[in-house]
Amino acid sequence: SQKIEQNSEALNIQEGKTATLTCNYTNYSPAYLQWYRQDPGRGPVFLLLIRENEKEKRKERLKVTFDTTLKQSLFHITASQPADSATYLCATTGGGGNKLTFGTGTQLKVEL
Amino acid sequence: GAVVSQHPSRVICKSGTSVKIECRSLDFQATTMFWYRQFPKQSLMLMATSNEGSKATYEQGVEKDKFLINHASLTLSTLTVTSAHPEDSSFYICSAITGEPTDTQYFGPGTRLTVL
Numbered sequence: 609s610q611k612i613e614q615n616s617e618a619l620n621i622q623e624g625k626t627a628t629l630t631c632n633y634t635n636y637s638p639a640y641l642q643w644y645r646q647d648p649g650r651g652p653v654f655l656l657l658i659r660e661n662e663k664e665k666r667k668e669r670l671k672v673t674f675d676t677t678l679k680q681s682l683f684h685i686t687a688s689q690p691a692d693s694a695t696y697l698c699a700t701t702g703g704g705g706n707k708l709t710f711g712t713g714t715q716l717k718v719e720l
Numbered sequence: 721g722a723v724v725s726q727h728p729s730r731v732i733c734k735s736g737t738s739v740k741i742e743c744r745s746l747d748f749q750a751t752t753m754f755w756y757r758q759f760p761k762q763s764l765m766l767m768a769t770s771n772e773g774s775k776a777t778y779e780q781g782v783e784k785d786k787f788l789i790n791h792a793s794l795t796l797s798t799l800t801v802t803s804a805h806p807e808d809s810s811f812y813i814c815s816a817i818t819g820e821p822t823d824t825q826y827f828g829p830g831t832r833l834t835v836l
Contacts, residue, residue: 640822651726651813651827652764697763699825706752706823712763 610635610700612711620717629683629714631698637676638700643683646695688718721747724816726828733804734836740800741831743814749794750816758811770797804835
C-alpha cells in the first residue's frame with residue numbers, strides 16, 4: 609500500500625519568506641496528490657490538488673509541484689504570513705476505494 | 721460549496737454512556753462519508769468508510785460494535801460511541817466526497833469527545 613512521508617519536525621520561518629514543505633510517497637505514482645491545511649482543534653481544509661501529468665499548480669500564494677521521478681511533491685507558500693501557521697497534510701489516493709492515505713503533516717510557524 | 725458540518729462540536733460524558741455524533745453534507749449529496757479520529761499531535765486515523773444505505777466498512781482494529789455508524793441518507797452519517805470509556809476521548813472528524821474522480825475529501829469541523 610501507499611505510504612506518505614512528511615517531515616514531522618516543525619518548520620519555523622520568518623514572515624515574508626517562502627515556506628517549502630515536502631511530501632514523499634513510497635510506492636506507485638498516484639493519479640492525484642492533494643494538500644490540506646489543518647488548524648488546531650479543527651478539521652482539515654482542502655487546498656490544492658495536482659494531477660500526475662501536471663508539473664506545477666498554483667493558487668494565489670500557494671504553489672504545488674509533483675515530481676514522479678523523485679516520488680515527491682513540494683508545497684510552497686510565498687510571502688508567508690503569521691496566518692499561514694498551521695499543519696499541512698498531503699494525501700494521495702491508493703488507499704482502496706475512495707480512501708485517501710494521509711501523511712502525518714508538517715507544522716508550519718510563521719514568525720513576525 | 722462542499723460544506724460539511726458536525727454536531728456537537730464538543731461533548732463531555734460519563735464513562736459507560738453512549739454518545740452520538742452527526743455529520744451532514746450541507747450543499748451536496750454524499751454517497752460516501754469517512755470517520756476519523758485524531759489524538760493530540762498525531763495524524764488522522766481512518767476508522768471507517770460509510771456508504772449510504774449499506775453497512776460501514778471498518779478499518780482493521782476498529783471495533784464495529786463500539787463505534788456504530790449509520791448512513792441513512794445522502795446527507796447524514798452518524799457515529800455512536802457506545803459504552804464510552806476515558807480512552808475513547810479524542811477528536812473525531814468526518815469527511816465526505818462529492819463524487820469527483822479525484823476523491824477530494826471535505827471535512828467537518830470535528831467533535832471533541834471527553835469521557836470522564
